[in-house]
Amino acid sequence: MYQYTEFDKQFIKNRAAQHRDQLERNLAGTLSDDEFRPLRLQNGWYIQRYAPMLRVAVPYGEISSAQLRVLARIAREYDHPTKEVFDKAIGTQATWGTTHLPVGYGHFTTRQNVQFNWIPLAKSADVMDLLATVNMHGIQTSGNCIRNITTDERAGVAPDEVADPRPFAEILRQWSTLHPEFAFLPRKFKVAITGATEDRAATRWHDVGLYVVKNAAGEVGFKVFVGGGMGRTPIVGTVIREFLPWNQILNYLEAVVRVYNRWGRRDNLYKARIKILVKAEGQRYIDEVEAEYREIVEKDGAPHTISQAELDRVAASFVPPAITDTAQAASKSVAIPAERQRDYERWLQQNVQSHKNPALRAVTLSYKRLGQAPGDADADQLDTAADLVDQFSAGEARVTHDQNLLLPWVRQEDLPALWVAASHAGLARSNVRLLTDMIACPGGDFCALANARSIPIAAAITERYQDMDELHDLGEIDLHISGCINSCGHHHTGHIGILGVDKDGKEWYQVSVGGSDGSALSGEATPGKVVGPSFSAGEVPGVVEALLDAFRQHRQGRETFIDCVRRVGFETFKAAANSARLADKHEELAVLPKAAGYARDAQEA
Structure with a gap:
């Protein structure tokens, strides 16, 4: 996993401290709700139908066991409505203190984030401080900015991968987080990247979709799609570059977003996404992007060109982890009962995927079961997931586009022990990619x-x-x-x-x-x-x-x-x-x- 630098860590702590100051002024009445609104949104805090909603960023879906445990603590200690909010949501249907509401949960989203729905705003600064202890935050999860970069949950482990997209996703995160020109775009802006031949990240449905490809000379670059999106007008992204050298991706995206920032609709919320601009202007938009890109390269000196040294520095955080035999003793003692053999084989078929390393597998924990909303994980499930991640996946997991959790570093011989442990936790249902994995x-x-x-x-x-x-x-x-x-x-x-x-x-x-x-x-x-x-x-x-x-x-x-x-x-x-x-x-x-x-x-x- 990528290790945040001291700059990153201090930046997150500073943002948490700023939010606490802003919150205290808002609660004291010296900072109005209208003034506070854009500030809290920049940290992922919304006010929804009944209560605040926090969206926590999980860049490119990669999450550690330590981070899962902090999310579990937030669910357990903070994700509960006040009596006032409870009465507003339920009315006379239930009594305060009942479990009628789905509280104490985190919710995995399709964009590899985690949401909480009942944290009182007065507690929001405490939650941000807690997130900062494990390098988590809500930055780039809301507002008209470049949002959390997403990718294939099997990035770095999939056999069909041209190149690992995670280093590029991390470089894009760093570039976009503090970019002053792109903090107030016409509308939110979503980027997805895949390094595999199969698109497991719905890449073409994003404002910008990036496919890692190789040209005839074997050089790595990007195929660039722009203008995808759903909403009122579902549009699949348009190819605007068949091949862009990898080291130019930031300069090129600078041009893509500048042209959008310049010409995107700001007079109509429903026509503000880049897909509307691309659809309306067609080739003219592409031509303006190319002209802007040439100016960035020729006149500005291509300031955002990625050096090989920088790529190597970031990529060093994504080397495969040392796979220990912590689960070996348990694995040796596990035998699948004959009456459960069919269940186990179905789980192998649906929840277990191949890996670049023939000795390893990628395993999906299913968060789709009766009595629980798709993508929801209560505090105990989050803690259990953290334990499974430590024991079977070198301390690392991935939030998936399908609202599940993937363990990317599971030894093949540990599969029986993992299945037994996940079954006891209710996370081994073999319905991945089936109808109820909705x-x-x-x-x-x-x-x-x-x-x-x-x-x-x-x-x-x-x-x-x-x-x-x-x-x-x-x-x-x-x-x-x-x-x-x-x-x-x-x-x-x-x-x-x-x-x-x-x-x-x-x-x-x-x-x-x-x-x-x-x-x-x-x-x-x-x-x-x-x-x-x-x-x-x-x-x-x-x-x-x-x-x-x-x-x-x-x-x-x-x-x-x-x-x-x-x-x-x-x-x-x-x-x-x-x-x-x-x-x-x-x-x-x-x-x-x-x-x-x-x-x-x-x-x-």
Whole structure:
């Protein structure tokens, strides 16, 4: 893992101290809420539907066992609503002190961050001080700036890797964190990078997507995509450079973002993302970027050229760790009972991936199970994960794009012991990449922008599909749920996508099929198509079932769902979905309370 320099450490401590001073002035009434708002957002603190939300940065998803333990402590000691907030959220439905609310949890996000939803703002400075003890913070997790850089969770260990993208991601983090020109862009700006032949980071759906490639001479460089994004207008990124030498990536991104900063819409929030500029201007945008880049190189002397020495310095933090035999004794004593052998083999198939080192494996801990929102991890689970990471993965884990946790340094002979330990913790369910390994945003239970709840829909589908034989027979399916058009649940890229919409003040849901994030399973990145008018909450599980029944009817051999949709055609699945309308009614969800006062914060999310 990258080791923060003394500059980094002191910077984080200074930011925490500044936040404490700003918070104390705000609580004392000498710094107004409007004045405090942009300051707290710069440190990842939002005010959402009922309570503050903290988004903690996990740059390129890499996290240590020590950091997991601090997150567990925050969940246990701080992630609890006050009685006032509890009454506001629950009303008369429950008594103060009950466990009705999902409190004491961290939430893994699709952009490799961790969120907390109930920390009182008055405690925020204490939490920031605690995060700083393990080099964590909320910088670049909010606001109209360059956000947390994301990458493939198997970066550095995947056999299909052209080059490890983590050193480049870290250099991009350092460049963007304190860049004065890019602190107030027209809108938030997200960068993803992959070094593998398979895109496991949804790279083309980002404002900038970077693919590490090699040219005919074997030189390493980048294929550059610009203008991807979801939201109201889902657009796949456009190639603007087929090959850029690796040492020029900062100079080139300087040009990309400068042109956006200059011409991006600031008069309309919904047209402010770079995707709108690229779509509107097309080749003109690309030409301006190239002209700006030439000026940076020729007139300014290419000030951000990465030297080989600097790349080597950063890359030295990403050498493979020393793999000890701390789990060896336990591994030797573990034998999988015959009645559990099938469960273990399924886990090997779904949760265990190959590794550059033939003696090692990358293993995913599943945070998708009945009774728990997708991506949620309570304090005990976070502590348990830290223990597993120490024992089996050299103290390092990765937050994944699919809201799970990956252990990248597991010895092959330790797999039985890891499976047993993860099973006891409820983290070894062999549903990775299957239907119940769904992506879902927190939705209307927390977010002020949400039109509908995501979590109850995810729970209803998860409850219906608990049979592991059925899940494995259905095969790999991406199901993504968003509570609003902002697409934090990436519904556009789901093989089955579910979007919460407002209809006469009630919660309804649009369903789409055929989306793709660009991975090997999904094929070329593309948005899904909506199957028709929206469905009530009670109808959604039946609609999903109807889509899967159509898949079973038309499937050939072991064909995947997405391949079947593409072969058979959209209209067949649209008809199946609409035939399920009103066939499976359940109790409707209550109308969401309005939270207009918090909408500005939510729009920053």
